[in-house]
Amino acid sequence: MKRALRLLGIALAAGMVAAQVAPLAAAETEPAVEPDVRDEPLLIALSTQRIEIDSNFAGTSILLFGATDVAGDIVIAMRGPEEPVVVRRKRRSFGLWVNREAIAFRNVPGYYAVAASRPLEEIAPAELLDQKQLGADRVLLEAIWFDTSGDADEFRTALHRHREQDALYRPEPAPVEFIDERLFRTTFELPANVPTGAYLFDALLVVDGEVLSVRTAALNIEKAGFSADIHDFAFEDEALYGIIAIALALVAGWVGSFPFRKG
């Protein structure tokens, strides 16, 4: 295992330079190697543990490196922060298109992507893929309330479609590349509109359709800068924000009329 670790360190260092991690904040250079390294046959590390979104953020990519002692397949799922989501459907009534039906889903990940060394169906049986929610179309969307007589699956499909259009769910797995027999790497693309919050990586080592080892890693995405401060202020101290908004508008109106005042 020691050899694998050393290799991992080298690969990370090389990867950092090669893959231009410049858009990721320079402060976060410490790779996230799991502290508790027992005799697990799998290890993973991220190029960063924290991403800051400022007003110029145009998306970024995150590198995941890993090493394995056992020949097998690698599947890595990345999930964004979960929140309840409502999907509404417009129907025509009295000539107007109006929201008429709705279904709310519990714990919908704000981001989902998966990477795999081979097509998922070749790596593991469908039951295992379903159980571990591997693949964007296998993300469990549990309906918690209905305001429709229609089919919940139509709403699920619509939710998936919206998330894919926003580049927040990746329908096809990204490739996991093996650098040599033991070392692998993959890249996750994050669009400009990624939700902030805690992200979780689940890496699975699959041999003969069975999970041999599981490793997790975490990433935090936060907003930073002036705009983020205003946003937080508006949501955390609503009353004061409201008063300041009024005061600013009063002053703007008053000052704005100065140059035009007659005599």
Next chain:
Amino acid sequence: MEIYLPIAELSANWLILLVLGGGVGLLSGMFGVGGGFLMTPLLIFLGVTPSVAVGTGTNLIIASSVSGTMAHWRRGNVDFLIGALISAGGAGGAWLGAFLFKLLGEAGQIDLVVSLSYVVFLSIVGCLMAVESVRATMRRQRTARRKAHHHTWVHGLPLKLRFRRSRLYVSAIPPFVLGFLMGIVASIMGVGGGFFMVPAMIYLIGMPTAVVVGTSLLGIIVISSVSCFAHAFNNNNVDIILGLMLAVGAVIGAQYGTRIGGRIRAEHLRGLLALMVLAVGGRLAYSLAVMPDDPFAVAPLWPNP
């Protein structure tokens, strides 16, 4: 010169925002209207959510009505007692309106209600103005004089007060109720509501025309302030960056608009405004009536964390 709007959650060029504010300010100065009824739909067309467009609209209206009120105040054209009654009723209405806004938002119907309110109000106001403008153009010579003071059912209401500046002795109820209704409309539509208040003050309360605009502007400052606070507090939909950019443009634009407006014949001005109002209303009606590309919409279940 991109600037990220923290509540609208989109990037915009600040010069474009200034020009947009200036354009609406110019029109509002020319036509003597608040401009909220143009700005809110424009923001929606630009991709701002109806909720943020309305919340930010209330913020913008505070700024654009302050300079107007001060100009009228200097000329002594503000009836503070009526203004206070309108404001008192309006504050309640504005708070109720913002609360209704929240309930409608949770029911997923706020976009529809905002658009529909605009279609209804803009069509009515646009048609009335168009008819009025055509009539005035056709018989410009025959200036029919209205009676300065005519009695209606309004004058039979109790709680009468003496309004010195307006030279009126009428009930305190109509200004209060008028303000209350205005407040609801202002909070739901993100408008000042001058287009609705001014005719009501002239025809319903019987106020002299000279005092009406200044007094209604005073009411609008209070109503839009309460509405802005209520939206910021309940709905988190006031974007101060967006509001300020637009306000600065609008205040400057309005000053130039007033000068241009003075040079155009009143009935032509009203005809132009009517066309503009109908165009905005028609565009909103079209987007409600035409089949959407995607009938499904996705939103967080709890929009306010």
